[in-house]
Amino acid sequence: MPDRSSIPRPAAKRLSLYLREAGICVRIGRQTVSSRQLGEALGVSDAQVRKDLALLGQFGQSGVGYDASALYQQLRQALGTDRNWNTLLVGAGNIGRALLGHAAFEAEGFKITAVFDSATSLVGTTIIGHRIRPMSELGSCVKELRVRIGIMAVPRDAAQVVADQLVRAGVSGLLNFASRRVELPDTVRILSVDFTGSLERLAFEIHAAEGGLAESA
Amino acid sequence: MPDRSSIPRPAAKRLSLYLREAGICVRIGRQTVSSRQLGEALGVSDAQVRKDLALLGQFGQSGVGYDASALYQQLRQALGTDRNWNTLLVGAGNIGRALLGHAAFEAEGFKITAVFDSATSLVGTTIIGHRIRPMSELGSCVKELRVRIGIMAVPRDAAQVVADQLVRAGVSGLLNFASRRVELPDTVRILSVDFTGSLERLAFEIHAAEGGLAESA
Known part of the structure; x- marks a missing residue:
């Protein structure tokens, strides 16, 4: 090994x-x-x-x-992807639904075991086979289902609050889709997927290519 | 400058x-x-x-x-983000809708000027203020609206075909949400947003931290 x-x-x-x-x-x-x-x-x-x-x-x-x-x-x-990683999703909006519909996750060992949303209109409904749970169940769920990774697909203004709740609940890592930086203790890993940042980097690549940035730079 | x-x-x-x-x-x-x-x-x-x-x-x-x-x-x-970059979106599924609802794009100078889908059931309908266009209008749209960047939120099996269509239409760059690598001419830039890859990297970070990988590595 x-x-x-x-x-x-x-x-x-x-x-x-x-x-x-x-x-x-x-x-x-x-x-x-x-x-x-x-x-x-x-x-x-x-x-x-x-x-x-x-x-x-x-x-x-x-x-x-x-x-x-x-x-x-x-x-x-x-x-470390030879073992299964239980994840949970917070946020059942458009990005959350896109992630729930993403069959590749489970095939690669990442199972979304539970889905949470703060909207009372969504709690209790079923979306792509998942019953939406209230945020109050987060802590017990992480413990019971041995969740390691929290996926945050929440509005930017909710990002820090949700991150804090996930950390308190005991996850080891966060995948963050909110385009906002969140503060975390050193013991918790975070990876952010930032759509606007991706477009900016792409625009720079095009811009630089036009400006003559060397291919090999 | x-x-x-x-x-x-x-x-x-x-x-x-x-x-x-x-x-x-x-x-x-x-x-x-x-x-x-x-x-x-x-x-x-x-x-x-x-x-x-x-x-x-x-x-x-x-x-x-x-x-x-x-x-x-x-x-x-x-x-290069001081000028506006016209973009278009192919794919009005969950990820596409999440992107259309992402107000930050336009604030940062990236305007989604047109939305395309191959599903005849979607063409002609309006989603988040955008009329969905048929793929046959792609070429003329890129020219008329001076679109520089094509955003692909399509299923992985459609990724290469759609990429080819966008390249033929004359875009300079692609932002790819399909978890599949696409072949492109050297003149076109691509940036991929890969959800599963992000989870894998996060899992590795957690795994490595537990395995004692030095913080500073």
Whole structure:
């Protein structure tokens, strides 16, 4: 088993992308995948791929490549996605519903076990197979269902309050869709999905390309 | 005006985060912001902040900090978000509707000028103030409305076909919400928002923290 503590964070990010590619290979029944194919998919060199995968103790065979299925399993183990992660969702608005309809989550080991909303008009209704629960049940739910990750799809003004409630309830990490930074204790991890920030970065890429920023910069 | 070609990409990513923070300062009426405040918001050192902002020719005054409003304007100019970017949306499902309801886009200079869907049951209906157009109007719309960015909120199986249509129509960049990699010509930029990938990275962060990965790694 790979020593997680020896994997630098940037490499870990690439490993999650190799995992995606290896998963596709497994699903379409491909037996092997080369470092060149993985590199092309991610836009990195095949030397970088070989270096990253050597972190897992995976060494492809020259001219043959990596065994797709073995690579997939080792990547899942290294990234911690070989076990199931119970999650819960706060916010049953448009983004929340989009996430509930996202079948890929469960396939990848992330199960949305419960859905919460503060709107009394939604509490008790069923959305995409989930009964919407009141926020007052958050604490007991995290404990009973052993929830590790809270997904926040709430308006920006509610973000900090909901984050505080999730932290008190005992989650280890937050996936935040509210475009607002929230303050958290150091023990809780957070990852934000920021739609406007993504558009800004894309606009900069276009802008920079037009302004002559070197391709390799 | 800063020379865009001199800004390395990792710095550009941080600049878009400084822009967010400077925008918050301007909105709440704060006159100045220090490198330490900016650094804390992003989790980087104040020395890094000063180095990044020096790329724009911005030098804070010791003990006073940066003029928030001037910094905001210079960041917008450097990142190309001082002009308006016309965008269009393909896909009026849950994610598409969440994006249409996302008021922050227009405030930040990204206007969704038109919405398309391939479902005949949706074409012609109005969703959050937008009449849904048929895909056949894509090409003329990009030209007439001078659309630069196509936002794809389509099922993964449709992603490549829709990307090809957007490229043929002449957009400069794609924001992709389908969890599938698409092939594009080098002239077109793409940025993908991948929900499952985000959960995987978060899970890895938690997993690594439990496994003793150094905080500073």
